[in-house]
Amino acid sequence: MNPAVQTSEDARRFGAEQVEHVDRMNPAVQTPEDYLAATSLVEALTALRAGASVCVLAGGTDLMPQLHAGRSKPARLLLNIRRVPGLDAIGIEADSLRIGALTTIAQLLVDPLLRTQAPLLAEAADHFASDQIRNAATLGGNVCNASPAGDMLTPLLALDAQVELAFLGGDGSARTRRLALDGFFTGPGSTQRKPHELLTALLVPLAPTGQVARFFKSGSRPALDISTISIAFSARRDAGGLLHGVRLALGAVAPTPLRARRTEALLEGKALDAALAAQAAASAAEEAKPIDDVRASAWYRRELLRNMTRRMLEDVART
Amino acid sequence: MSLEPEAARPREGRAHEIRFTLNGVQRSASVGITMSALQMLRDVIGLTGTKYGCGEGECGACTIIVDGLSVNSCLLFALDCDGRELTTIEGLAGDARAKVLSQAFVEYGAVQCGFCTPGMMVQATHLLATQPHPDAAAAKRAIEGNLCRCTGYQKIAQAIVAAGQALAAGDQP
Numbered sequence: 001m002n003p004a005v006q007t008s009e010d011a012r013r014f015g016a017e018q019v020e021h022v023d024r025m026n027p028a029v030q031t032p033e034d035y036l037a038a039t040s041l042v043e044a045l046t047a048l049r050a051g052a053s054v055c056v057l058a059g060g061t062d063l064m065p066q067l068h069a070g071r072s073k074p075a076r077l078l079l080n081i082r083r084v085p086g087l088d089a090i091g092i093e094a095d096s097l098r099i100g101a102l103t104t105i106a107q108l109l110v111d112p113l114l115r116t117q118a119p120l121l122a123e124a125a126d127h128f129a130s131d132q133i134r135n136a137a138t139l140g141g142n143v144c145n146a147s148p149a150g151d152m153l154t155p156l157l158a159l160d161a162q163v164e165l166a167f168l169g170g171d172g173s174a175r176t177r178r179l180a181l182d183g184f185f186t187g188p189g190s191t192q193r194k195p196h197e198l199l200t201a202l203l204v205p206l207a208p209t210g211q212v213a214r215f216f217k218s219g220s221r222p223a224l225d226i227s228t229i230s231i232a233f234s235a236r237r238d239a240g241g242l243l244h245g246v247r248l249a250l251g252a253v254a255p256t257p258l259r260a261r262r263t264e265a266l267l268e269g270k271a272l273d274a275a276l277a278a279q280a281a282a283s284a285a286e287e288a289k290p291i292d293d294v295r296a297s298a299w300y301r302r303e304l305l306r307n308m309t310r311r312m313l314e315d316v317a318r319t
Numbered sequence: 320m321s322l323e324p325e326a327a328r329p330r331e332g333r334a335h336e337i338r339f340t341l342n343g344v345q346r347s348a349s350v351g352i353t354m355s356a357l358q359m360l361r362d363v364i365g366l367t368g369t370k371y372g373c374g375e376g377e378c379g380a381c382t383i384i385v386d387g388l389s390v391n392s393c394l395l396f397a398l399d400c401d402g403r404e405l406t407t408i409e410g411l412a413g414d415a416r417a418k419v420l421s422q423a424f425v426e427y428g429a430v431q432c433g434f435c436t437p438g439m440m441v442q443a444t445h446l447l448a449t450q451p452h453p454d455a456a457a458a459k460r461a462i463e464g465n466l467c468r469c470t471g472y473q474k475i476a477q478a479i480v481a482a483g484q485a486l487a488a489g490d491q492p
Contacts, residue, residue: 061391064393078398131463132442135390224463
């Protein structure tokens, strides 16, 4: 990685990998002193509310390398939530698909309900790491890890996902609040989840009639690559070919995954053709704020984003 | 024999006692909080068939089966093995499917230096257990998370496909 990018100022500007340089230089490498494998949600929430700093463990596929590189956040307690029952289910709740936080990426690939109601997530899961990692990594972990390049984050944003956060109520029972995923990410590795809260589920509206959705991830090889950029698109197309509820989410081109709002507005209510696709692609490239890093230059990311957005939208126009 | 230089390791935190099934046998072990399952297998239990390649899930040399699914043991917290069922390359010694597979590895020259072989074998056994007759594309897809610096992968993929065919032809486990 680029050794020049090591100041805290750079860490604020740049993505997660630059932040790791800064943390690595911090001599206080923090090993949790205690461990708890919670077997109920209330037990987990009680541990979270007890005040000591807590590091939540689910699949561990991100956390283990972070700990060993000395770039995990300091914590006194390692809280393993993998034995909390009911957090790995996929089901329908009202007009949403409810995906438990402990659902593994491998489950997303094969779940029949998810393949019907949120096929974009299954498609993104197919581009995720390797079989071994898909078998362990969880959707909730991918969201809480909040990498600008997190593979599941752009499709979740494009599908208007909400996060469900649980916390211990005053009466000792589990309470929940919901937040839009859009706005949940506050920076590389940071979210709006409060220290006493646990992410318990992602909620995705059931696929509307006429939904068109696409996912693109760029990497130097199909497996195990951290994306250079990723793009997720979703919209409803009416009988007249007009797009509604347009969502375009971009990954690895800013400190957090982001929605390209001006580009969405440009496409809203319109019928896609080659000219509009090119215009939207230029707009998306303008909305991105990419950086130079080990995987690509900012210039390359922007060009890649422009070209792949155009191709993606042209493909939508053709089908 | 330690896996990493001392400086690269975090302090392991207070030791905890865990119980699990390893290759069909009930075991217990005392493990630190940040210890990986790989470290436990090699340093605590002394089963060195599972290899340490990269320590961050990129190479697959440490692949083991946990509760019927293949995972990178370097990314698995040893503590999280509590109550679970682990199978390592050593545990495949008596597995009829793995025997057919290892014969195919020999026949097709899928083993050169041998460092990636335990991980390849475990991952391919997992593939054959879930998808008995993989074609070349499925075999390649399955070992995406396993690096080999010798063979160029062709021979490994061929061996996996051949093992599937041999099993289908009646060399049944």
